[in-house]
Amino acid sequence: MDRLFEMTWGEPASAPTAGVFPAMNVTQDADRYQVRAELPGIRTEDLQISVERNKLVVSGKREMPGESDAVSYHRRERAGGSFSRSLTLPADLDADKVEANYANGVLTITLPKAEAVKARQVTVKAS
Amino acid sequence: MPTDTNIQLSEKQEVSGAAEQTREGPVYEPLVDISEDAEGLTLMADMPGVTPERLTIDLRENVLTLRGEVEAPPPNESYVLREYGVGAFYRQFTLADSIDQSRIDARLKDGVLHLRLPKVEKARPRQISVKAS
Numbered sequence: 001m002d003r004l005f006e007m008t009w010g011e012p013a014s015a016p017t018a019g020v021f022p023a024m025n026v027t028q029d030a031d032r033y034q035v036r037a038e039l040p041g042i043r044t045e046d047l048q049i050s051v052e053r054n055k056l057v058v059s060g061k062r063e064m065p066g067e068s069d070a071v072s073y074h075r076r077e078r079a080g081g082s083f084s085r086s087l088t089l090p091a092d093l094d095a096d097k098v099e100a101n102y103a104n105g106v107l108t109i110t111l112p113k114a115e116a117v118k119a120r121q122v123t124v125k126a127s
Numbered sequence: 128m129p130t131d132t133n134i135q136l137s138e139k140q141e142v143s144g145a146a147e148q149t150r151e152g153p154v155y156e157p158l159v160d161i162s163e164d165a166e167g168l169t170l171m172a173d174m175p176g177v178t179p180e181r182l183t184i185d186l187r188e189n190v191l192t193l194r195g196e197v198e199a200p201p202p203n204e205s206y207v208l209r210e211y212g213v214g215a216f217y218r219q220f221t222l223a224d225s226i227d228q229s230r231i232d233a234r235l236k237d238g239v240l241h242l243r244l245p246k247v248e249k250a251r252p253r254q255i256s257v258k259a260s
Contacts (some may be wrong), residue, residue, distance in 0.1 A: 018177040019136055020136055021133075021135060021136040021138075021259065022134075023136060023208050023210035023211040024137070024208065024211075025196070025200075025206070025208065025210060025213070026207040026208040027200075027204040027205055027206050027207060028205055028207050029204075029205065030196035033207065034204070038176070038211060039175070039238075039240070040173040040175040040176035040237060040238030040239045041173065041236075041237050042237065047174070048201065057138050058240045059156060062134060064250050071162045071163065071169075072162065072163050072164075072194050073160065073161065073162050073163075074161040074162065074163060074168075075159055075160060075161040076158065076160050077137075077158040077159055078135045078158045078160050078173055079135065079137070080132075080134070081132040081133055081134040082132070082133055082134065082247075083133060083134045084133075087208075089207075090207065102237075104175065104176055104177060104178055104237065105174070105175035105176065105177075105237045105238015105239065106147060106175050106238065109216070112132075118260065
């Protein structure tokens with residue numbers, strides 16, 4: 001369930017997935033990471049997100065509508081059930097400032113990097 | 128449906144060639160459920176990132192075409208990990224039954240399209256009484 005970042009670090013091109021639902025895309029800038037996952041048709045109350053140090057865990061369930069007997073299926077490709085995915089980020093996170101947004105079936109989690117690991121601009125003074 | 132099963136990851140299938148593209152970028156096949164009852168067909172399609180304004184549903188001569196555009200990710204983002212591609216959704220289906228176009232109902236919520244396609248009402252069976260001569 002855990003994915004070690006070292007494996008794909010520095011490989012921005014499409015990498016093979018961890019094989020665990022949901023697939024995740026992660027981007028970063030100097031101050032934060034953004035983790036995105038496609039999770040269509042999920043109620044936000046069925047999503048749990050936790051952060052500890054540099055580890056993010058996203059779990060939840062996707063409920064599918066019950067089927068009636070009068071229905072026959074031509075195609076069934078969409079899956080319901082539970083999921084849990086953990087992701088280890090390359091740097092420690094500021095767990096108190098994590099924000100999550102769910103829109104149009106896409107979950108976006110913004111994870112600020114911990115103060116201690118943020119790249120700092122150092123000005124060199126002329127003596 | 129029980130939720131004690133774990134969802135298995137199914138990688139997005141990229142479509143090549145068939146889709147006429149209005150924009151640059153990859154095109155993927157949405158996952159669908161299609162069910163049928165006496166009155167019609169119900170199609171559910173996972174199209175995460177698609178908004179109602181960017182979704183087109185076209186039905187002509189029994190060919191149903193779904194196309195959804197998504198917002199391109201910000202170009203200057205630096206990827207740390209990329210497990211899935213982001214692009215438009217496109218899929219076509221041939222329907223066996225005649226669909227009553229005037230009663231089609233489409234709803235899009237949280238990236239899931241719910242499309243109801245009622246069948247054309249068949250001519251009512253008529254009872255023919257035979258008179259005794």
